[in-house]
Amino acid sequence: MEERAFPAWSWSVEHCLKEYDVRLDKGLSSYKVEKQREKYGWNELAKEKGKPLWRLVLEQFDDMLVKILLIAAFISFLLAYMHGSESEESGFEAYVEPFVIVLILFLNAIVGVWQETNAEKALEALKEMQCESGKVLRDGFLVPDLPARELVPGDIVELQVGDKVPADMRIAALKTSTLRLEQSALTGEAMPVLKGTSPIFQKECELQAKENIVFAGTTVVNGCCVCIVVCTGMNTEIGKIQKQIHEASLEESDTPLKKKLDEFGSRLTTAIGIVCLIVWLINYKNFLSYDMVDGWPANFRFSFEKCTYYFKIAVALAVAAIPEGLPAVITTSLALGTRKMAQKNAIVRKLPSVETLGCTTVICSDKTGTLTTNQMSVAEFFTLGGKTTTSRIFHVKGTTYDPKDGGIVDWTCYNMDANLQVMAEICAVCNDAGIFCDGRLFRATGLPTEAALKVLAEKMGVPDAKMRNKIRDSELVANYLIDRSTVKLGCCEWWIKRSKRVATLEFDRVRKSSSIIVREAAGQNRLLAKVTVVFFSFSVGRTHKTATACFLVFVDELLLELKLKRTDFSAVCFLLWTVLKVNI
Secondary structure (H helix, E strand, O other): OOOOHHHHOOOOOHHHHHOOOOOOOOOOOOHHHHHHHHHHHOOOOOOOOOOHHHHHHHHHHOOHHHHHHHHHHHHHHHHHHHHHHHHOOOOHHHHHHHHHHHHHHHHHHHHHHHHHHHHHHHHHHHHHHEEEEEEEEEEEEEEEEEHHHOOOOOOOEEEEEOEOOOOEEEEEOOOOHHHHHHOOHOOOOOOOOEEOOOOOOOOOHHHHHHHOEEEOOOOOOOEEEEEEEEEOOOHHHHHHHHHHHHHHHOOOOOOHHHHHHHHHHHHHHHHHHHHEEEEEHHHHHHHHEEEEEOOEEEEEEEEEHHHHHHHHHHHHHHHHHHOOHHHHHHHHHHHHHHHHHOOOOOOOOOOHHHHHHHHHOOOOOOHHHHHHOOOEEEEEEEEEOOOOEEEEEEEEOOOOOOOOOEEEEOOHHHHOOHHHHHHHHHHOOOOOEEEEEEEEEEEEEEHHHHHHHHHHHHHHOOOOOHHHHHHHHHHHHHHHOOOEEOOOHHHHHHHHHHHEEEEEEEEOOOOOOEEEEEOOOOOOEEEEEEEEEEEEEEEOEEEEEEEHHHHHEEOOOOOOHHHHHHOOOOOOEEEEEEEEEOOO
């Protein structure tokens, strides 16, 4: 059942809670959940019925040239049969020509059906964007791993960094200072989108303007929040996309190649028909004779045997004029093009679509994620040396999120001084990103910049030799585990366990920084901060780089008293630069 649409983005949080008769600290009761499910159904995308195999096969023969070849094959079979009966010959040789034509057509159909079936399976990848579970508040208790399909409108859901949004939801409260979501798959926006709780006083607005709504299939890259489910299943924005895809699949439109082939087939049919008719009529005297009486033809004599003979000649001429190998050549060429596109992760639903792309003159596309990979990696980093007057630049190899991809040039963990240890700690601890393995590809949850810094921390290692050996052994064991989707970041975990996070100030575009306060085992507080700096090089080819400055400040427990008594306070600050590059 479709949900009653209401502009949740323009309503206040209290109004939305009242709409579903739910409290933010209690959630829905089991009774209300069942009522909502009876009304709205399960939170899952509908599975459209695919075309049956017999229909897919028949569609491969819905082509003018293929129809001409079928007629030619049928006529060739009849002629071979009649010729065999007259000459009392039998055997496979008489049916070679029609057999070859039919074989070519069936091979053409098999390739077409195989390609379209693979494309239909690839389109099912849209459902993989759905979340599998979520943290939901029910009957006053927090269910940490509730299946996403069981969500109903009115449910209270908690989202954290790395979580995939299970349904379209209205943000009710922020648990952190900022909240950002990566919704490029839905809107094409390259950068994470800042979200909030304030209502938007527009009853009709675009998805990009709904800054208090999180959409199903998007991912939280920064912050934590509590939301109210407002749309589920096919009523979500991603559900609407699936509807549009299904409707578009029903609207069959001819590609430029198919139009040209149909036009060629029509002209070929007309030309062959006219030529055959002329050839047959030219020889009419051989099967139709008459006498001239008083200037008028009389005593007509018709030979059916000779008429059939010359008709066979005309038909043989027609069959010879038809290019039987053309469909096979076209299918093979398109199949090779489809294979090349599939290697680039392109979905080709129908073979002629390959040629359609070749006829495209203008492609309007967003750069990030299309022309680039939307990934970041550390190219080099600069730190102060043993003395404040010296500096060092380290170059880093590797362009993916795989910690084992490349390494730091001329690097050894044994020479990690205080500056390098601070930088490794900040990259690992002042960071909410994560890395997981999707098949053979390493992907990031959270901001790409923070994921790149975590990979750098893994490449830097830890100064403790014993822990370094343990981490290496655990990574070797992880390589033989069945579930390898989770990437073990042993070095980052080691840095995180050394201190406890007390407070967090998430990244903000105005401040261009993120910072945390951690407490050591001895009780001393420290401030770890990352500041983003963008600079330009105005050369012949203008270049643009992003740098992240990492700060460490020792925060005294009596900081407030010191602030009241004097204008400055004792602190030690390390300034470290890390240059990041975008991988294209």
